[in-house]
Amino acid sequence: MSELRVHIEGIGAWLRGAPDWNTLRALLRGETDLREDAPSKPAAAALPQAERRRAPEAVLLAAEVAGQACRQANREPSSMPCVFASTHGELSITDYMCAILATAPRELSPTKFHNSVHNAPAGYWTIATHCEHASNAVTGWHASFGAGLLEAATLVNAEQTPVLFAAYDTASSGPLAEMTRTTQPFGAAFVLAPANDSGTPSIALRLRSGSTFDLLPLPPSLGAPAADNPLNAHALAFLHVLAQDSPARLTLPAASGLLLDMEVGSANR
Amino acid sequence: MPARIPPLAVTAYSATSALGRGVAAHAGALRMGRGGLRANNFSSAPLECFVGRVEGVEAAALPQASSHWECRNNRLAWLGLNQDGLLDAVQAAIERHGADRVALILGTSTASIGASEEAYRRLEDAHFPHDLRRPGIHTPHSLTAFVAEATGITGPALTISTACSSSAKVFASAERMMRLGLADAALVGGVDTLCDSVLFGFNALELVSPESCRPFDARRRGISIGEAAAFALLERADVAPRSPRLIGYGESSDAYHMSTPHPQGRGARAALDDALARAGLREDQVDYINLHGTATLKNDEVEAALLGERFPQRVRASSTKGFTGHTLGAAGGLEAVFSLIAIEQGLVPGNLGCTQPESVCAHQLALQSEEREIRVVLSNSFGFGGNNACLAFARADFE
Numbered sequence: 001m002s003e004l005r006v007h008i009e010g011i012g013a014w015l016r017g018a019p020d021w022n023t024l025r026a027l028l029r030g031e032t033d034l035r036e037d038a039p040s041k042p043a044a045a046a047l048p049q050a051e052r053r054r055a056p057e058a059v060l061l062a063a064e065v066a067g068q069a070c071r072q073a074n075r076e077p078s079s080m081p082c083v084f085a086s087t088h089g090e091l092s093i094t095d096y097m098c099a100i101l102a103t104a105p106r107e108l109s110p111t112k113f114h115n116s117v118h119n120a121p122a123g124y125w126t127i128a129t130h131c132e133h134a135s136n137a138v139t140g141w142h143a144s145f146g147a148g149l150l151e152a153a154t155l156v157n158a159e160q161t162p163v164l165f166a167a168y169d170t171a172s173s174g175p176l177a178e179m180t181r182t183t184q185p186f187g188a189a190f191v192l193a194p195a196n197d198s199g200t201p202s203i204a205l206r207l208r209s210g211s212t213f214d215l216l217p218l219p220p221s222l223g224a225p226a227a228d229n230p231l232n233a234h235a236l237a238f239l240h241v242l243a244q245d246s247p248a249r250l251t252l253p254a255a256s257g258l259l260l261d262m263e264v265g266s267a268n269r
Numbered sequence: 270m271p272a273r274i275p276p277l278a279v280t281a282y283s284a285t286s287a288l289g290r291g292v293a294a295h296a297g298a299l300r301m302g303r304g305g306l307r308a309n310n311f312s313s314a315p316l317e318c319f320v321g322r323v324e325g326v327e328a329a330a331l332p333q334a335s336s337h338w339e340c341r342n343n344r345l346a347w348l349g350l351n352q353d354g355l356l357d358a359v360q361a362a363i364e365r366h367g368a369d370r371v372a373l374i375l376g377t378s379t380a381s382i383g384a385s386e387e388a389y390r391r392l393e394d395a396h397f398p399h400d401l402r403r404p405g406i407h408t409p410h411s412l413t414a415f416v417a418e419a420t421g422i423t424g425p426a427l428t429i430s431t432a433c434s435s436s437a438k439v440f441a442s443a444e445r446m447m448r449l450g451l452a453d454a455a456l457v458g459g460v461d462t463l464c465d466s467v468l469f470g471f472n473a474l475e476l477v478s479p480e481s482c483r484p485f486d487a488r489r490r491g492i493s494i495g496e497a498a499a500f501a502l503l504e505r506a507d508v509a510p511r512s513p514r515l516i517g518y519g520e521s522s523d524a525y526h527m528s529t530p531h532p533q534g535r536g537a538r539a540a541l542d543d544a545l546a547r548a549g550l551r552e553d554q555v556d557y558i559n560l561h562g563t564a565t566l567k568n569d570e571v572e573a574a575l576l577g578e579r580f581p582q583r584v585r586a587s588s589t590k591g592f593t594g595h596t597l598g599a600a601g602g603l604e605a606v607f608s609l610i611a612i613e614q615g616l617v618p619g620n621l622g623c624t625q626p627e628s629v630c631a632h633q634l635a636l637q638s639e640e641r642e643i644r645v646v647l648s649n650s651f652g653f654g655g656n657n658a659c660l661a662f663a664r665a666d667f668e
Contacts, residue, residue, distance in 0.1 A: 002450035081520075088408050089430075094382070098389035101465040105314065106472075113470035114528040114653055117378065118409055118430035123654020126522035132539055134520035135656060136438065139428045141410035147427050150451075151442060158445035159271065175395055176385060179407040207451060209369045209423060255426035256417060258369065 004153045004205040007198065009075065009162065010191035012068025013239060014042045014061055015225055016184060021068055027219060028236075028243035034221045042187070046070075046077065047128045054111075055124060057185055058090040061168045062121035063128065065189035073191035075162060077129035080191070081155060082122060082164040083136045085148025087231045088172075088180050089118045095174035121166070144169075145234035146254040152192055153205055162193040169231050184225040188235040201242060202265040210259045213251040216240060238262075270546040276516045276663070277444060278509035279501050281358035283349060284606040286497035286593045287321030291352035296610050299618045299638050304592045306481040306493050311463045316472055319481045321495025321594030322463060323348070331419075338415035340384040340406045342377070346416055346460040349498025358502050359420050362454040365508070372425040372452035373417050374442050376435025376459035378598030378652075380409040380428070383464035412460050424452050430598065432652030433561075434520075435459055436499065437601025437660055441518040443503050458500035459602035467494055467597060474528060476565050482595070483622035484562035484588035485569050485634055492563045495594025499602030501609070509665075513612045516645075516663045517548025523655025534571040536657045537649065541579065544647065544659040549668075552580050556641075557611050558633075559604045559648040562588020562620070563595050568651065569627065577629035585641070586633045591621030601650040601658060608646040608662045615642055 011021045017034030018024040019042070026032040042064035044052050052060065062084055070077045088094070093116045100108050117123070119137035126135050134155075140147025145167050152165035168187030172180040195202065215237045218226055226233040234252045241248045246266050254260040283291055287305025288298040298305065306319040329348040331339055350356055362371055388401040396402075405411055413428045425446060429438050436459020443455035461467075471477045471494060478491035503515060521543060523536035530537070545552070558580070560572055569588075576586055589607050596603050607618055619638040620626075626634045644667045648660045 004449065004451075078524075087410075094385065097466055097470075098382075098385050101386050101469060102389040102392075105312075105465055105469040108469045108473045110470075110473035110475075113466070113473055116466070116470070117432045117653045119432055119652070119654045119656055120527070122431070122522075123527050123656065126524045126655065127526065130524045132522050132524050132536060134441075135431070135522045135654070136429060136442075136520075137431050137654075137656075139408070139410045139430060140426060141405070141408055141414055143426075144410075147425070150425060151427060154442070154445050154449060154451065157449055175389065175392055175397060176407060178397060179385075179402070179404040181404075207369075207425070255424070256414065257423045258425060 004157050005195045005202060006153045006156050006192040007196055007200045007202050008190055009193050009200050010069040010073025012065035012189040014064045014187045016040060025243045028240045030219055051124060056090045056093055056115050057170045058168060059121045059124045061185055061187040062166050063125055065187040066125055066164055066166045069164065069189040069191045075191055078131045080162045080164055081133040082125060083138065083148055083152040084122045085138050085144050085167040087139055087141060087144045087169050091170050091172045091180055095176050099174060140255060142230040143253040143255050144231045146252040146260045150254045150260060156192050156194055160194045162191055165190045165192055167231055167235050169229050182229040186225050186232045188239060199267060201267045204263040206261045207254060208259045208261055209257060211257050213259055271543055273549040274444060274517060274547045276506050276514035277503045278506045278512040279515060279609060280504045280509045280512050281355055282501040282606050282609050283353035283355050284497060284499040284603050285323060285349040285352055286596060286603055287323060287495055288592055292610060296614055296616060298592060299616060302619055302621060302638060304621050306594055312465050316468055318477045318479060319493045320463060321493060323496055335415060335419050337403055338405060340381040342379060342381040342383060342412060342460055342462045343415045345462050345496060345498045346412055349500060355500055359456055362502060362504060363421060366453035368421055368423040370424055370453040371422045372443055372446050372455040373413060373422045374427045374439040374455060374457050375413045375416060376429045376439045376598050376601060377412050377461055378430055378432050378435055379461045379464050379467060381406045381411040382466050383462055386465050422456060431656040432654060433597050433600055434650040434652035434656045434658040435598040435601060437650035437658035438520060440515055440660055441520055454504045456500060456502055459599040460498040461596055461598040462496045478564060481622055482564035482590055484564040484590050484620060485573060485627050486623040487625045487627060489564045489569060491565055493594040495596040497593060497596035497599040497603045499599055499606050501605060511665050513609050514663045514665060517544045517661035519543025519659040521657045525655050528653050530567055530571045530651060534575045536655050537575055537651060540657040540659040544661045548661040550661060555584055555645050555647055556643045557617050557646045558584060558586040559608050560586055560588045561649040561651045562590055564590060573627040573630040576633055580633060582632040584633050585617045585635045587618050587620035587635045589618045604648045605660055608648045611643045611646050612662060612664050615640055617641060
C-alpha cells in the first residue's frame, strides 16, 4: 500500500472558548482552560466586512480557520487549491430550508438557497481571497475528517503543491437536530505541503482495512464538543497529537471499514 | 501548467435519466431527437415549469438488506446501478483488485435532502416521523454510504458536493488516487433527484424557465431541472485495451460570485486550459464538446463566447440539457456518459430546444444529432460558488 507524506506548514482552529490555534494548543497541552471572554462568533477576517455580517456560520468558521492556517504558513490563500470537509454542511440553513418548504415554499430566500450548497464556504473563500485554483467540498459522514484529509494529502502528492485543508461542522438546529446531533460549532484547518526539509512537522499516511481505532482522552473541557460529532472528535485527536510537539502515531477512519494510519514526526526547529 | 496524466480506461458506464434506463435508451433518444422534459408534476404544489423526471423511481425498492437506506435518491442510485451490467462489472473489479483496492467517489448536490424535506412536512410533535428517524439519510454522504454497502466496495469512499460540478470532479479525485497507488479501480458518478429544495430554490433565483429549456437559443428563458444517476468504472489502461479513456481533467474556481459566472469566463477558461494540458491536447484535436449549457442567460453567453473564441469552426458542440434537464450534481456524470456514447457510437448529441443559436458559436453547435467519427471529447461542468470542471475523454486508439 502506498504511503503519502505531507508537511504541516500552518494550523488554524476555532472553538467557543478557544478561538485560535495557540489557545487550543495550550489547552490540549493542559496549560490552560477554555477562555470565558472569547468571542462567540468566528472573526473571519479573511472575508470582506459586508460578507462577515451576513455569512452563515459554516462560512465564518471555515474562513476563520483557513485564514489562521494560511497566516501561520505564510502562504497566500490565492496560491493554492483548497479542500473543505464537513459532515453535514450548514445545518441551520438545512433546517430553515426544510421548514419553509414544508409551509410556504414560494417564500424560500434565494440567498439562503445559494448559501445552502455544501461548497458555500469554498465559494466564499475563493471569492474573498481571489483564489482561482481548484476548490473542493467533500463529506464522508462519520469519517469526514479522515476522508477529507486523505483527499487533501492525495492532492498535495499528486500535484506536488501546497493545499489548504479545512474541516468544520456547525451546530444543529430544529427538528433535524435529533438526526445530526452536533451541539457546538468547531473548525480546524491546515496548510499541507509536499515533503520538504523546512523543519515543519511531517505526517506519513497509510490506508489499512479495519474499523477499530483508539483515541487518547482529551482534556475534560474538550469532551463536550468531541462527544457528539465524529469530525470534531477526529480533528481534535489529530490536533492533540500535533500540540505535543513529539513523534506519535494516530489512527483515524477514512471511510466505513477503512483506516488511515498516521505517523507524525515532530517539528525540527 | 499541469503535467500530462496516464490515461485511464472506462471499463463500464451507464446512465438513468428522463431519457430512460441505460446507454441504449440514451443513445436511442439522442438519435431520434426525443427529449425527456415534461410538465412538472413533482411535489404537492408543483411549480409551473418543465422537469426531467425519471419514471419508475418510486417503484424501484432497495433490496431488503439495504432498507435502512430507503429514500428517493438512493432508489434512483439503485435503479442506475442495475443497468448495463454495472453491478457485475464492479464485482469483477473487486475480484480482480480486492474490495479495499476499489475507491468509490460520487458527486451529489441534493443527496437525500428530499427525505429531510418530507420529515419536516410530516413532523409529529416537532419530531421526525418514526419511519424517517434514520440519521444516515439526513446527511449528504447518504448516497455514497448506500452505494458502498450495496456494492461491497471498501476502499476510499468520498462524496464530492460542489453543486453542479460535483460528479465531474469525481473523475479527477479518482485519477489522483489511482496514480498514487491508493486504489486500482474506482467507481465514480453522481446521483441527484428532484426535490423541493432545488425546484423552489432555483425558482427563487428566477432561473427556472416556464417552458422546456433552450440552451444557447437567443430566446432562452432559464433552466429546466432534471434528475439522473450516472456511473463509470475506471481502471488502469492495460486491463482494457479497447475501452474509451479518461485522458484529462481541469478544475478551477471563478473567485467571482456565488451564483453568477465570471463575465469573461476566467474560471471556465482555466479549467479548459488545465484539462487540455493534462490530456496533452490542442484545441484542434477536439471533435466534440458537451457544453454545460444550462440555458440561463449568463452561463450560455459566457460559454458560447469561450467556444467561439477558442475552438475551430469544425468542432461539434452541444448542450444535452434540452434532453434531460439540468441534473445538477449528477450532470457531470451524466454528460460524461453522453461523451462516452459520442466516442463509442459515433454520435454527436443534438442541442435540443435551440432553433436560433447564439451567433458567436452558431457554426459549432450541432442543433440536430449527427452521426460522425468522434475520437476526442471535452465535457464542461460549472457550479455555484464558481466551481468549474472540464473532462477530456478519447477513443482507446487515439495517439
